[in-house]
Amino acid sequence: xxxxxxxxxxxxxxxxxxLFDEALLRRLDRVSLLAPRRLRGRSIVGEHPSARLVxxxxxxDHRRYSPGDDIRSIDWNAYAHQNxxxxxxxxxxxxxNVHLLCDRSRSMGTGQPTKHHAAQRLTAALGYxxxxxxxxxxxxxxxxxxxSVFGPAQGKARLVEMVRSVEALASAGxxxxxxxxxxxxxxxxxxxxxxxVLSDLLSSDDLAAGLRxxxxxxxxxxxxxxxxxxxxxxxxxxxxxxxxxxxGERLALVIDDDxxxxxxxxxxxxxxxxxxxxxxxxxxxxxxMSDWPIERQVVPYLRARQVLG
Amino acid sequence: xxxxxxxxxxxxxSVPLIIVIHLLRERRRRLVVASLALWRRIAPPQxxxxxxxxxxxxxxxxxxxxxxxxxxxxxxxVFAGWNLVPARHLAIVIDTSASMAAREGTTSRIAEAxxxxxxxxxxxxxxxxxxxxxAGAVPRIVAEGDAGDGVLAALATVEAGxxxxxxxxxxxxxxxxxxAGFTREIVVFSDGGATPVPRRVGVPLRWEAVGGDPGNRxxxxxxxxxxxxxxxxxxxxxxxxxxxxxxxxxLTADGVxxxxxxxxxxxxxxxxxxxxxxxxxxTLSLILDGAxxxxxxDVAYARIGTPAALEVVLVSPRPEVMxxxxxSVPxxxxxxxxxxxxxxxxxxxxxVYDGWLPAAWPDVGAILAVNPPAGGTLLGVGxxxxxxxxxxxxxxxxxxxxANSADLGGIVALEVPxxxxxxxxxxxHPLIVRGSVDGRTVMVWAFDPAAGALATRLAxxxxxxxxxxxxxxxxxxxxxxxxxxxxxxxxxxxxxIRIVDADARVVxxxxxxxxxxxxxxxxxxxxxxxxxxxxxxxxxTVAVNAGDPREARLVALPAPxxxxxxxxxxxxxxxxxxxxxxxxxxLALAALLVDWWRVPR
Numbered sequence: 001x002x003x004x005x006x007x008x009x010x011x012x013x014x015x016x017x018x019l020f021d022e023a024l025l026r027r028l029d030r031v032s033l034l035a036p037r038r039l040r041g042r043s044i045v046g047e048h049p050s051a052r053l054v055x056x057x058x059x060x061d062h063r064r065y066s067p068g069d070d071i072r073s074i075d076w077n078a079y080a081h082q083n084x085x086x087x088x089x090x091x092x093x094x095x096x097n098v099h100l101l102c103d104r105s106r107s108m109g110t111g112q113p114t115k116h117h118a119a120q121r122l123t124a125a126l127g128y129x130x131x132x133x134x135x136x137x138x139x140x141x142x143x144x145x146x147x148s149v150f151g152p153a154q155g156k157a158r159l160v161e162m163v164r165s166v167e168a169l170a171s172a173g174x175x176x177x178x179x180x181x182x183x184x185x186x187x188x189x190x191x192x193x194x195x196x197v198l199s200d201l202l203s204s205d206d207l208a209a210g211l212r213x214x215x216x217x218x219x220x221x222x223x224x225x226x227x228x229x230x231x232x233x234x235x236x237x238x239x240x241x242x243x244x245x246x247x248g249e250r251l252a253l254v255i256d257d258d259x260x261x262x263x264x265x266x267x268x269x270x271x272x273x274x275x276x277x278x279x280x281x282x283x284x285x286x287x288x289m290s291d292w293p294i295e296r297q298v299v300p301y302l303r304a305r306q307v308l309g
Numbered sequence: 310x311x312x313x314x315x316x317x318x319x320x321x322x323s324v325p326l327i328i329v330i331h332l333l334r335e336r337r338r339r340l341v342v343a344s345l346a347l348w349r350r351i352a353p354p355q356x357x358x359x360x361x362x363x364x365x366x367x368x369x370x371x372x373x374x375x376x377x378x379x380x381x382x383x384x385x386x387v388f389a390g391w392n393l394v395p396a397r398h399l400a401i402v403i404d405t406s407a408s409m410a411a412r413e414g415t416t417s418r419i420a421e422a423x424x425x426x427x428x429x430x431x432x433x434x435x436x437x438x439x440x441x442x443x444a445g446a447v448p449r450i451v452a453e454g455d456a457g458d459g460v461l462a463a464l465a466t467v468e469a470g471x472x473x474x475x476x477x478x479x480x481x482x483x484x485x486x487x488x489a490g491f492t493r494e495i496v497v498f499s500d501g502g503a504t505p506v507p508r509r510v511g512v513p514l515r516w517e518a519v520g521g522d523p524g525n526r527x528x529x530x531x532x533x534x535x536x537x538x539x540x541x542x543x544x545x546x547x548x549x550x551x552x553x554x555x556x557x558x559x560l561t562a563d564g565v566x567x568x569x570x571x572x573x574x575x576x577x578x579x580x581x582x583x584x585x586x587x588x589x590x591x592t593l594s595l596i597l598d599g600a601x602x603x604x605x606x607d608v609a610y611a612r613i614g615t616p617a618a619l620e621v622v623l624v625s626p627r628p629e630v631m632x633x634x635x636x637s638v639p640x641x642x643x644x645x646x647x648x649x650x651x652x653x654x655x656x657x658x659x660x661v662y663d664g665w666l667p668a669a670w671p672d673v674g675a676i677l678a679v680n681p682p683a684g685g686t687l688l689g690v691g692x693x694x695x696x697x698x699x700x701x702x703x704x705x706x707x708x709x710x711x712a713n714s715a716d717l718g719g720i721v722a723l724e725v726p727x728x729x730x731x732x733x734x735x736x737x738h739p740l741i742v743r744g745s746v747d748g749r750t751v752m753v754w755a756f757d758p759a760a761g762a763l764a765t766r767l768a769x770x771x772x773x774x775x776x777x778x779x780x781x782x783x784x785x786x787x788x789x790x791x792x793x794x795x796x797x798x799x800x801x802x803x804x805x806i807r808i809v810d811a812d813a814r815v816v817x818x819x820x821x822x823x824x825x826x827x828x829x830x831x832x833x834x835x836x837x838x839x840x841x842x843x844x845x846x847x848x849x850t851v852a853v854n855a856g857d858p859r860e861a862r863l864v865a866l867p868a869p870x871x872x873x874x875x876x877x878x879x880x881x882x883x884x885x886x887x888x889x890x891x892x893x894x895x896l897a898l899a900a901l902l903v904d905w906w907r908v909p910r
Contacts, residue, residue, distance in 0.1 A: 107343035115343075202344040228343070235340055244345040251345050262351040270347060 019124040019163060027295040033129050034309040035096045035194050038217035047093050047133050059088030095154065097138065097193025098130035101185060102149070103226075104141040104169060105176035106246045107202045111228020111290045116171040118226055118290035119198040124166045125294055126196055129308070131159050138189070141169055142181035146188075179206025183213040192218030196307075200226050201274055202246075211281035221283035222307050225274065228290045232267060234260050317383025323376045331369045368904065375900045382893035396436035398491035399456075400483035400512075401426045401464075404476075404499035404519075405445040407791060407860035409469035411500075411523055411602040418520045419469040422498035425517060426464055429496060430456050440486045444479035444503065445471045445792055450486060470605075470830050471792030472857030474503035476869070480510050487512060493877045501866025502859070509872035516868035523602035524550030526574070527861035531609035531854060533593055540613055544582040544595050547861045548574035557598045558582060562590035572597075588613075592811075592834045592852065602863055605791065605855035610834050612787045612852045619781055624648055625663030630759040631679060634773040635661065641777065658781050664757070675750045675780035680719055680757040688753060689724030694738055703733035706775045707741065710768045714740070718761025723753065743779070750780055785837045785849030790857060792828035797837065797848060805840040806848075829853045 035048045065074060065085035078086045100123050108116035123139060130137040131153065138151035139162065150165035151158075178199055185195070195214060201207065201223070214221050234255050242251045253259065271287070278285040286305045292298050302308040312318070342348070403409075403426060409419040416424075430439050433456035441452040441464050452463030480495060487493040493512040500520035530545035548554035553575050560568040567586050574580050582595075590613065597607040621643045623632055628645040635643045648665040660671055663679040666687050670676060683690040698715040714720070714735035722738070725731060729744030729751070743752045754776075758764050763772075789795045797806065806819040808826070811834045819826065821840075829835055832855045838845040 110341060110343045200343055202346065231343055235342075241339045242345060242348055243339060243341045245341050245343050247345075249345055250339075251348055253348065259351065263347060266347050266350045270350075 019121050019167060020128070024125065024295045025128075027299055028125055028128055029132075031129065031299060031303065031308045032133050033098065033126065033135070033194060034306055036217065036220055040096075040191060040193075040218070048096050048135070049091060049093060059090040061089040062086040063089055095134045095136060097152075097189065097191060098126070098135040099185065099189065099193055099195040100126055100130075100137070100139045101146075101181065101195060101197045101199075102139065102141045102169060103143075103176050103178070103197075103199030104147075104171045105143050105200075105203065106171060107176075107200055108226070109171040110245050111230055113290055114171070115200050115226040115228050115290045116169075118288065118292075120166050120169060121294055122198055122224065122226075122288070122298065123169070124163055125299075127162045127166065128159065131156055131162060136193075137162065139165060140181075140185065142178070143176045146181045146184045176203045177206065178203055179208075179210035182207075182210030186213035186219070190218075194220050194222070196222045196224060198224045198226055200228075200231070207274065208277045208281065211277065211283055214281075214283075216282045221278075221281070223274075223278050223283050223285050224302075224307075225271075225285065225287040226290055227287060232264070234263060311387050313385035313387060315384055317385065318380055320380035320383050321377065323380070324373055327372050327376055328369070331372070371900050371904050375897045375904075378893040378897040378900070382890040382897070386889045386893075388887050388889055396434065396438065396491050398438040398440070398487045398493050399429060399433060400440045400442060400487055400493070400495045401429060402442045402444050402448075402476075402479050402483050402495060402497045402499075403467050404474045404497070404503055405443045405467060405469050405471065405792070406474040406500075406503065407470055407472060407605065407855050407857060408500055408502070408603065408863050409519070410605060410855075411520065411525070411863045413521055413523050413602060417469070418500055419467065422517075422519050423464055423467060425519075426496075426498060427461055430460050430464065438488060438491060440483065441467065442479055442483050442486070443467050444474045444476060444497075444499070446473045446475055446790075447794060448475055448479035448482045450482065453486065468792075468830060470855070471828060472790045473859050474499065475505070476503035477505045477507040479503075480507055480514070480871075484511055495873075497868075500863070501868070502862070503869075504859075506869040507871060512873065512877055513875060514871055514873035518865055518868065520863070520865035522864040524552070525601055525603050525606070525861055525863040526550065526554050526556070526597060526599075527603065527606035528595055528597065528609040528854075528856040529579075529606070529858045529861050531595055531611050531856065533611040533613050535613050539585050539587050540593070542582075542584040542586060542593060542595075542611075544609065545579060546572065546574065546582065546597065547579040547858070549577060549862045549864075550601075551576050559596045559598065560584060560586070561594045561596065562586070562588040563592055565590070567593075591850065594834075603855075603860075605832055606857070606861060608832060609854045609856050610788075610832060610852035612834070612850050614787060619658040620644065621659045621661060621777070622646060623661045623663065624665060624667075625661070625679075626665055627759065628663060630764045631661060631663045631773070634758075634764075634770045635777070637770045638774045638777050659777065670746055670749055670751065673749065675752075677752050677754070677776060677780060679754040680760075681721070681723070681753060681755070683721065688726065690755075691722030691724065694720050694722050699735040699738075701733060701735050701740065703741070704730075705732075706779045707733055707772065710772050710775070714738075716762040716766055716768075717756045718763070719757025719759075721755050723755035726753075729753065741776075752776060752780055785851050787850075788852045788854065789829070791832055791853055791855040792830055793853075794825055794828050795851070796825050797823070797839075807838050807840075807845065809836045809838060810834070 032047065037049050062075060062078065063086065065087050069087045073087045075086045075088045078084070102119050102123050104116065108114065108119060127137050127139060127150070134154055136152050136154045139149040141147045141149050149169055150162050153162065176199070178197070178201065211221060237255050237260065239254050242253060275285050284305060284307060286302060286307060288298055288301065299308060403422050405419070409422065411418050426441070433439060437456045438454065439456045439460045440450060441460060443449055443451050451467055452460045454460060483495045494515065495510065495512055496515045496517060498517045498519050501518065526546065526548045528544055529547050530543065532543045534541045542560065546558065553573065555573050558570050558572050559566050567588060568584055570582065572580065593611045593613060595609045601607065619641050621635055621641050623635060623643055623645040625631060625645065626648055632643060632645050635641055659675045659677065660673050661677040661679065664682065666678060666681050666685045668686055670687060678688065681688045681690050683692070698713045700713050701711045703709065703711065717740070720738060720740070723742065725739050725742055726744060728746055729742040731739045731742050733741040740755055741752065743750070745751070758769060763769050785797060786795050805821050806823045807815050808817040808829065810816050816829065816835065832853050835851050835853060837848045837851060839848050
């Protein structure tokens with residue numbers, strides 16, 4: 001029928017953007033997750049620098065030979081000069097534990113496009129980076145509790161599985177508790193790693209307590225604060241009835257210029273508070289808008305925030 | 310309610326559109342935000358005024374009301390009115406016969422009737438109409454109009470008096486006064502005994518009985534006749550009580566007691582008194598000592614007539630025919646004179662000119678001009694005419710004395726003077742005219758009684774007698790009943806009339822031209838005076854009495870058997886249809902104004 005095309009076209013227009021596209025993949029191929037050396041990883045196939053020095057042919061330090069060292073790393077030239085056995089020590093590259101913790105509370109479903117979709121795309125992109133760099137990837141989602149979504153996994157072979165898992169992630173939860181989720185995650189994975197939190201942080205009253213459970217240098221925490229344009233600025237002026245996306249509570253308001261300005265001030269104050277908390281706990285804070293294109297805005301921004309390199 | 314343009318209701322199709330628009334606006338107005346926490350942190354955003362507290366569905370209802378009102382206005386509804394039952398028109402008939410003046414306890418029957426009638430008026434609605442009819446010997450409408458203070462004020466003036474209550478005429482008057490289209494009803498307040506009673510009336514009738522059985526004694530008849538030297542007095546006294554009557558009857562002449570007689574009358578019986586007295590007084594009165602429920606009929610008055618006969622001067626060259634006729638009229642002293650000897654007959658009650666007229670009307674009270682000659686200055690008389698046996702039409706007092714003009718001879722063409730009215734005519738020829746000239750009453754016969762066969766007919770002396778009585782009749786009657794109308798026969802066209810009682814107090818002043826006096830309310834002796842040139846001249850004396858055989862019996866009688874419908878069958882008048890669209894448009898505009906005022910901008 002003729003009208004089906006009308007509704008069909010509209011439905012396609014409202015459909016969320018795919019998690020990946022060719023431009024994004026090309027862009028991601030040129031970046032990688034930055035992980036500090038102090039993170040503990042395994043030096044098997046990883047590409048991240050490690051703080052540990054091991055006998056190696058490409059060296060930048062020496063030490064005395066100890067029984068059991070690989071005799072192939074003995075610096076025979078130094079032995080010829082000094083008659084002491086030294087082994088050549090060099091850096092090793094390591095793979096790290098990459099934890100992507102995604103907020104799936106109902107508040108993530110707001111915005112256009114939704115913050116949840118932006119979180120999905122970011123999760124998929126970061127997961128792509130982790131898998132392609134041979135990191136051990138775990139994707140979890142949290143609302144009132146922590147749910148394992150994907151992993152642990154390593155290697156590109158798990159890429160399709162990861163994407164499907166992320167696609168299946170829905171924002172159907174109730175209220176989220178970020179601090180509790182962080183504490184549970186820290187207790188479950190004591191070897192630490194790179195933790196990327198993707199959330200709108202609306203339930204971040206206990207953020208400081210959660211970050212306290214993720215101490216440096218075991219953990220490097222990156223807090224990606226996902227925001228929708230409506231979170232920064234009231235969507236409409238006049239007599240409105242605001243409905244809480246999580247609790248369903250309603251609040252009748254007259255939003256005029258004064259009220260809008262007061263909201264903006266409160267939002268800035270709240271964001272400063274989160275930034276301060278993150279800074280105090282050594283976490284990296286990055287505010288990402290849900291309508292930002294990943295390849296053109298998010299990736300450069302994260303590179304500037306030294307989340308990506 | 311009818312719709313002149315039902316297609317206008319198609320505008321109601323806007324109702325679902327309004328609902329859809331409201332639903333869409335409702336969606337847009339409700340904003341889902343990630344969290345209310347930040348909104349709650351800012352200063353509590355209280356509404357700036359009470360307008361936002363108005364629930365939105367009220368606005369929806371308001372808009373639906375506006376759409377509905379405008380759609381209905383487009384359909385142009387007309388409403389036939391709520392009051393499908395027409396308003397009531399009540400005719401209150403109050404018996405004003407003398408018996409209604411009887412006192413029972415602390416009030417009188419007429420006062421009780423007025424009080425109950427006033428309650429009916431006050432209980433009537435604003436759209437009801439009331440007609441108050443005083444039912445006496447001649448019923449009259451006292452008040453008519455909306456039930457209000459005007460009717461109540463007129464009702465308070467209704468007084469009892471006079472003999473008889475013409476119930477049939479009163480009910481006919483009431484039925485005629487009731488307006489079609491109203492729910493009509495007649496309510497009668499009476500103590501019964503009214504006559505004549507109609508067999509049926511066309512509207513519902515309610516009978517409100519007034520009064521009990523108080524008993525009464527009354528002077529129902531009081532007559533006086535003056536003889537050559539004595540005055541004969543006759544009185545009929547009734548005791549309408551269950552107890553015997555023992556009282557004293559006093560006969561007074563001009564206030565001086567002439568006779569006193571003890572009376573003993575058995576229950577429910579009567580007695581007659583006959584006296585012969587010598588007195589020069591002009592009035593007599595008979596008084597029964599004591600008191601009863603109706604004191605007005607315990608006294609009676611009479612005027613003693615003048616004994617002298619009327620002097621008539623006949624001026625005629627051939628007086629034989631008229632002289633013989635005038636001589637047959639009782640109470641007349643006729644003096645015939647020739648025209649040459651006709652001195653000014655000052656003081657004569659009547660001057661008859663037969664076949665001759667003076668140059669000017671003499672200064673006498675009444676003039677009869679028979680067969681006036683042509684060429685005179687007083688009357689326009691032409692040549693003789695011969696109408697033959699034309700039918701005669703005549704007014705009072707002549708009535709049907711003459712059937713046609715066959716017996717009339719010597720008919721002349723009389724030019725009717727501007728001051729005269731035609732009393733008898735044959736075809737277009739006036740035969741008898743009468744009028745008033747400078748205070749004189751003048752009658753003109755335009756035929757010669759001696760010329761035709763009229764002088765040999767029995768009708769001739771009757772014609773003469775009625776003419777004389779019409780010309781020299783007393784200005785007022787000797788005796789009338791209380792509230793009984795009477796006519797002043799004197800020429801008072803341009804004179805004011807006043808009624809003066811025996812104590813020289815003016816009871817009533819009537820405007821010039823009044824000929825009929827509606828009646829005098831209280832018994833007594835009254836003088837009727839007329840104003841001529843600034844001087845009040847006595848026209849006559851009237852004795853007014855309340856006693857009447859019909860009113861002497863005070864026992865209240867039950868309602869007479871009068872057939873009347875249970876309900877008024879008059880078809881109600883459809884109220885004038887009222888167009889509603891201006892009101893509906895006004896309602897829509899008012900709703901729009903309220904909406905504009907309530908909605909925050």
